[in-house]
Amino acid sequence: MTDTPTRPPAHPGAAPHPGPADVLLARLGRLRACVALLVEGQSADDPTAGDPMRGLYLPDETVRFLLRRPRLNGPDPGPGPEDGPQDGPQDGPDAERDTEATQDARPEREPEAGPEPGPDAPGQPPRAPAASGDRLDALAGRLGLTELDTAFLLIALAPDIDRTFEPLYGYLNDDVSRRRASIGLALDLCGLPAEHPTARARFHPSAPLTALGLLTVEDPERPLLSRALRVPDRVVGHLLGDDTPDPSLAGHLPAAPLPAPDDGTGFIDRLAGRLAPGRITYLREQREGDGPAYVAAAVHAAGTRALYYTGPAEGVPDVLREARLAGHALAVPGLPDPPHAMLRALTTQTDVAVLVTDRRPYDAEWCRDDPLVLELPRPRSATHHAWSAAIGAPDAGPGFDLAATVAPYHLGGEQITRAARAAREMAGFDGGPLTAGHLRRAAQQQSASGLERHARRIRPDVSWTDLVLPEKPLTQLHELALRARHRDLVLGDWRLSAGGGRGRGVLGLFAGDSGTGKTLSAEVVAAELGLDLYVIQLSSVVDKYVGETEKNLERIFTEADRTDAVLLFDEADSVFGKRSAVTSSNDRYANMESSYLLQRLESFSGIALLTTNLRANVDEAFTRRLDLVIDFPFPDRPQRLALWQHSLTHVPHTDGIELTPLSEAFELAGGAIRSAVVTAAYLAAGRGDKVTAADLLEGARREYRKAGRLVPGEGSW
Structure with a gap:
């Protein structure tokens, strides 16, 4: 056996501080003395003690020896200084058959208070003195294990640390192939009678050792006394000083998140006070991902640590054992779907503090024993x-x-x-x-989301310099961005929310003729906020079946609530139209859609922009719920000139182009002017030349023809 490293001395000549492995090996050394005494007592009169084939077959003399041999539970010198209260001979039918030998072998203490292995107690698992590196005693103290539980655990793990225990256990089991401790052997080494009900109960599935995952009783088809005992490798590793998590949990134990800032309500301190063994708390998140941060803050405030588990329900026993070994709380950031199996597994344990976070409201059908359900506070604006x-x-x-x-x-x-x-x-x-x-x-x-199933994603690549607007709408657009940036501060911290379950959304309506810059302005606002713009595709929203349109809109709003993005309802009057008098079933269902949207906008917490060419077509009830209504006027001559100049900024063109006549002769909106410049650019690119005044004129004329308007001065310019 290789030597186990110990902690180096603090200074030359100082004694090394024993580590967990050193303390455990010292315990096993005392256990070896007990095993030797039991082997000596069992082999004293055994005629086949020296037979190399012993344990593989039963000759006649062995059978006669077993029939003559009294029940042997190991030599017992009588109660020692650490023994508990003594009992007299037990009453019952067996009392008359008790021989003097069995009376001497029967322990005279209750199993729960029995001593651990000690050098002065032959035949009894000796008790090791407390040591700073003694993880076995520390584990027993945390989990409430009795001294007898600790002795059984030590006996069971001995072959996993010292191979020389294997042949000894094989001899004592009367079977060289069974080289682990059995229940009967563990009772013998502790000097306990095999029929003692309290001692046998320590191996019941509901007993601490097995229920907590520290000991496995194998071979259920065998009689109880011959069933093998095995200690999981993770438990052995922990007792030796190895804190590497169980391999089955690989990939399911993320690092601890950053703690949430103090919300000023004392919620974190109250949550920290609830971190007691066996308590499970369900934290409903206002926003997905906030729960782990609050858990981290509470754990930090409680002066402890937590394991964060993101695996399936099947791994709950392993992660609970990991939390027990480390003495940590357990955090589950997000339940699987369905959550029943995991919650039931978590609520049945009584020794680990558990914090579960999820966005869904708690359902009493999920488990029989309800956890404490708490609503997380809304996040403060100071997330920076x-x-x-x-x-x-x-x-x-x-x-x-x-x-x-x-x-x-x-x-x-x-x-x-x-x-x-x-x-x-x-x-x-x-x-x-x-x-x-x-x-x-x-x-x-x-912030990637599922909005792309219902919307077209635009990564903004524009800025305020790309807008050519009058001062009033431009100022309102800046205010819209300001509202979106500081809504948590004003509506949350300053408590200016109207209540009634209203969200913290920012809603704006852009009204104006086609081509006046409504969509471009929405993109500029998204770029200013550093967010993506999602243009809602009406084809994926409107459905001919009753109720499906509302369902599609609910999916969009729900996804937008959890995503940092800007929603754009282009041509919004097709969805947010006026309600009308009910003259047919179609009117009734159309009004239902508008009523649903009115209710949903109240609770929306994202950023939504609506555009329309006909403001009068939008229901007045919607305008009341809007933060800003921005009118985009048709550009006058100075603005049209600025639009022509801005559109040519990056386009190679001949010098001296006079744009004033174009801005005066053609009443075009910004979108049409851009289309005219695009047409001119293609004409120039086809010639391999720069854009000329004639190209721009042709582009403007084509825009007039597309609109069905009379081209001014055609043939004379």
């Missing part, structure tokens, strides 16, 4: 503290404002950690300091 902790102290670029950059995002603790790591890696790849762009791209990666 979590971002700051995740990012650390990076080399940030000039003008980098962390609080303003992360304000639009509502990521959970683990998502923040991953986004911060990705942002640092992006900055390292670019070879420069961390910028707001790196952080926004990383946050957008964590």
Whole structure:
């Protein structure tokens, strides 16, 4: 056997501090003395003690010896200084058959209070003195194991640490092929009678050793006394000082997330006070991913640690055993679907504090023993503290404002950690300091959602300089972005929410003629906030079957609530139209859709923008629920000139093009002007030349013809 390393001395000449393996080996040394005495007593009159084939067959003399031999439970010198209360001979039918030898072998103490192995108690598993590295005593103290449980556990794990116990156990089992301790052998080594009901009950499936996963009783088809005892490898490793988790849990134990900031309500401290063995708490999240951060904060406040388990229900026994060995709480961030099996497995244990987090409301049908169900507080606006902790102290670029950059995002603790790591890696790849762009791209990666099934995703690539608008709508657009960035502060921390279950959404309506910049403005707002823009596809929303349209819209709103994104309902009057008098069943169901949308917008917590060419077609009840209604006027001549100039910014064109006549002669909106410039660019590209005034004129004329309008001055320009 190789030597077990010990902790090096603190200074030369100091005695080494024994580690867990050293303490366990010392225990096994005392156990070996007990085994030797039992072997000596059992082989004293055995005629086949020296037979090398002993245990493989039964000759006649062995059978006669077994018939003559009294019940032997190991030599017992009588109660020692550590023994519990003594009992007299037991009454009952067996009392008359008790011989003097069996009376001497019967223990004179209750099994629960029996001593552990000790050098002064031959035939009894000796009790080791307490040591700072004694993990067996520490485990017994945490789990409430009796001294007899500890002795049984030590006897069962001995062959896993010292191979020389295997042949000894094989001899004592009268079967060289059974080289592990059996229940009968464990009772013999502890000097306990095989028929003692209390001692036998320590191996029952509901007894602590087996119920807590510390001991496995094998061979259920055999008689009880000959069933083998096995200690799981993970338990043996822990007692030896190895804290590597069970291999079956690989990939299911994520790192602890960053703690949530103090919400100022004392919720975290109250939750920390509930971290007691056997208590299970169900935390319903307001936003997916917030639960683990609150758990981390509560665990930190309680001065302990937690295991975070994301695996299936089948792994619950293993992870509970892992939590018991480490003395940690157990956190389950998100239940599987269906959650019944996992919750039932968690609520049946009584020795580990469990915290379950999930977005779904708790259902009493999930398990029989209800946990304590709590609603997590709404996240505070100051989530930049979590971002700051995740990012650390990076080399940030000039003008980098962390609080303003992360304000639009509502990521959970683990998502923040991953986004911060990705942002640092992006900055390292670019070879420069961390910028707001790196952080926004990383946050957008964590906000991927299922909205693409119902919407067209746009990664904004525009800015405020791409907008040519009058001052009033431009100011309102800036205000819209401001509302989206500070809604948690104003509606949450400052308690200006209207109540009634209303969300913290930001809703805006863009009204104006086609081509006046409504969709482009929505993209600019999304770019300002660092969010993706999702244009809702009406073909995937509207359904001819009754109730299906509402279901599709509910999926969109639910997904948008958990995703950092901007929703754009283009041509919104087709969905948010006015309710009318009911003259047919079609009117009734159309009104139901509008009524549903009115209710759903009340509880929406995301950012939604609606565009319409006809503001009068939108139900007035919707406009009351909107934060801003922005009118996009048709551009006048100065604005049209600015639009022509802006559209030609990146287009190679001949010098001296006069754009004023175009802006005066053609009353075109911004979208039409851009289309005219695109037409001119294709004409120039076909010639292999730059864009000329004639190309722009032709593009403008084509836009007039598409609209069915009379082309001004055609043939004279």
